[in-house]
Amino acid sequence: MYTGIGASAGIGIGKVVLVKEPSLEYSNAPITDIDAEKARFGEALDKCIAKTQAMAEDMKTRVGEKEAEILEGHVLLLMDPEMTGQIENMIEAENKCAEASVEAVCDQFAALFASLDDEMFQQRATDVLDIKTRLLKILLDAEDIDLGAVPEGTVLVAEDLTPSMTAGINPANVAGVLTEIGGKTSHSAILARALEIPAVLSIEGIVSALENGQEVVLDGSAGIVIASPDEAVLAEYQAKREKYLADKAALKAYVGKPTVTADGHKVELCANIGKPEDALKVVECDGEGIGLFRTEFLFMDRPQVPTEDEQFEAYKKVAETLAGKPVIIRTLDIGGDKEIPYLGLPKEENPFLGFRAVRLCLKRPDLYRPQLTALLRASAYGDIKIMVPMITCIDEVREVKAMIAEIKAELDEKGIPYNKDIQVGIMAETPASSIMADAFAKEVDFFSIGTNDLTGYTMCADRGNPDVAYLYSSYNPAVLRAIERVIKSAKAEGTMSGMCGEAAADPLLTPLLLSFGLDEFSVSATSILATRRVINSWTMEEANAVTEKAMSMVTEEEVREYLTSVAK
Ligand code: PEP
Numbered sequence: 001m002y003t004g005i006g007a008s009a010g011i012g013i014g015k016v017v018l019v020k021e022p023s024l025e026y027s028n029a030p031i032t033d034i035d036a037e038k039a040r041f042g043e044a045l046d047k048c049i050a051k052t053q054a055m056a057e058d059m060k061t062r063v064g065e066k067e068a069e070i071l072e073g074h075v076l077l078l079m080d081p082e083m084t085g086q087i088e089n090m091i092e093a094e095n096k097c098a099e100a101s102v103e104a105v106c107d108q109f110a111a112l113f114a115s116l117d118d119e120m121f122q123q124r125a126t127d128v129l130d131i132k133t134r135l136l137k138i139l140l141d142a143e144d145i146d147l148g149a150v151p152e153g154t155v156l157v158a159e160d161l162t163p164s165m166t167a168g169i170n171p172a173n174v175a176g177v178l179t180e181i182g183g184k185t186s187h188s189a190i191l192a193r194a195l196e197i198p199a200v201l202s203i204e205g206i207v208s209a210l211e212n213g214q215e216v217v218l219d220g221s222a223g224i225v226i227a228s229p230d231e232a233v234l235a236e237y238q239a240k241r242e243k244y245l246a247d248k249a250a251l252k253a254y255v256g257k258p259t260v261t262a263d264g265h266k267v268e269l270c271a272n273i274g275k276p277e278d279a280l281k282v283v284e285c286d287g288e289g290i291g292l293f294r295t296e297f298l299f300m301d302r303p304q305v306p307t308e309d310e311q312f313e314a315y316k317k318v319a320e321t322l323a324g325k326p327v328i329i330r331t332l333d334i335g336g337d338k339e340i341p342y343l344g345l346p347k348e349e350n351p352f353l354g355f356r357a358v359r360l361c362l363k364r365p366d367l368y369r370p371q372l373t374a375l376l377r378a379s380a381y382g383d384i385k386i387m388v389p390m391i392t393c394i395d396e397v398r399e400v401k402a403m404i405a406e407i408k409a410e411l412d413e414k415g416i417p418y419n420k421d422i423q424v425g426i427m428a429e430t431p432a433s434s435i436m437a438d439a440f441a442k443e444v445d446f447f448s449i450g451t452n453d454l455t456g457y458t459m460c461a462d463r464g465n466p467d468v469a470y471l472y473s474s475y476n477p478a479v480l481r482a483i484e485r486v487i488k489s490a491k492a493e494g495t496m497s498g499m500c501g502e503a504a505a506d507p508l509l510t511p512l513l514l515s516f517g518l519d520e521f522s523v524s525a526t527s528i529l530a531t532r533r534v535i536n537s538w539t540m541e542e543a544n545a546v547t548e549k550a551m552s553m554v555t556e557e558e559v560r561e562y563l564t565s566v567a568k
């Protein structure tokens with residue numbers, strides 16, 4: 001058995017096709033005719049741009065706009081004179097052949113991106129290397145592997161699955177994808193999910209461990225691969241696969257259904273997004289709004305701060321896509337695990353307890369004002385609500401509200417439209433916000449409970465540290481009481497309460513959240529229908545009984561075991 005990162009759900013059963021790149025060797029002898037070599041590079045560049053554009057178009061029609069953007073990004077990189085100019089300079093100044101110049105310059109750019117401590121930039125490094133390979137193949141006339149022609153029931157096994165390879169995949173024939181590198185947010189993972197192909201990534205040595213034609217089974221949720229399964233294992237995975245597919249089909253029945261408990265108690269079911277383009281998927285998955293737009297992603301994957309106008313366009317696009325449904329947009333939440341290299345923020349000894357999110361924004365009006373202004377301007381195009389992260393004291397809320405009032409007055413003066421009644425709420429993700437929830441409920445229009453941070457801060461346990469993973473659990477009675485306090489304080493004041501942390505999609509916690517009185521659940525787009533189904537399956541009476549018992553327990557294990565035993 002091999003284990004890796006379960007990056008795209010589903011059970012795959014099929015035969016291995018090893019995806020190995022053709023040899024890209026070339027002679028590195030100095031060139032004599034510089035102009036001819038530059039012309040050869042120019043031709044290859046044009047071909048590469050045309051090829052990438054065609055791949056992007058194909059991706060757009062077969063997969064989706066969002067996925068095509070990765071390849072459109074490649075086109076932009078290829079058209080950017082910064083990198084190609086350096087390649088030409090190298091041919092001219094160092095008498096190097098086009099292949100050697102492409103390789104050296106692309107490697108330099110990739111190393112630069114990879115050295116930045118940020119997943120987005122590291123992804124950029126992969127993009128540059130993908131472009132390098134495509135250019136070299138054109139220069140060397142090397143055959144590309146035709147992934148569109150693999151037989152039905154193929155499990156692709158590769159070191160990495162680059163966007164150029166994935167673009168040609170016919171999902172009807174590919175039963176699974178296994179790679180040696182890549183994580184949950186890598187492009188190969190995003191594409192595998194969009195194509196609904198089960199995938200396990202980051203499996204050490206898998207390419208040399210497997211042979212062409214070998215049978216394998218894989219579980220894309222659990223991150224498990226079994227090679228040459230015996231009959232019993234095969235039968236087990238076939239049954240798992242049927243169950244997974246039946247389950248997925250059954251979920252479709254929840255499209256268009258109201259989000260109500262079995263006895264008719266209505267709640268709102270929204271989704272979390274990171275990019276404006278994700279909003280479309282929320283609509284497709286029948287989300288009732290956006291419960292969290294993490295705007296920090298607009299600030300990452302680029303060399304400088306997005307302008308007020310750029311932000312305005314992004315927020316307006318989401319508001320318009322949601323066509324009047326609520327859209328909660330969170331203001332910049334950086335620091336801690338979310339870095340933006342170009343802001344040059346000082347290194348801190350304790351970044352999670354440091355100068356982050358609203359603390360930083362209030363000290364940096366040059367960053368915060370344009371964002372708040374863009375949000376207010378975009379509020380004329382839909383039901384936008386502003387949410388402030390990492391709040392620990394009332395003064396922060398008042399300061400943000402004062403800044404919003406100032407901007408409103410400026411917009412009034414200029415005659416720029418915005419929603420005068422725009423709601424302002426906070427993330428409840430710190431112990432302080434829960435302890436003081438009764439006071440906050442009087443100051444804000446809504447809460448959204450960020451259980452990812454609330455769990456970490458309540459238990460003093462980092463979400464990424466395996467040694468303290470046993471403490472990082474939302475089933476811990478301390479975390480449950482912190483959540484309960486926020487929701488009940490909101491109720492007492494008539495303030496809306498939502499939850500946008502991962503716990504909102506945890507079926508074991510659904511009865512508790514319903515019983516506490518949560519008004520809005522915000523989950524990933526792909527969890528919308530499953531969450532609606534779980535909510536539909538509980539009556540409030542049942543949920544109240546389960547909650548009473550669970551809240552009388554004092555250990556995480558007791559709670560977890562009890563909630564598992566009563567899960568629907
Ligand atoms: C949270 O903390 O629960 C949350 C939703 O925010 P993030 O995961 O972006 O910190």
Ligand code: MG
Pocket residue numbers: 429450452453
């Ligand atoms: Mg958070």
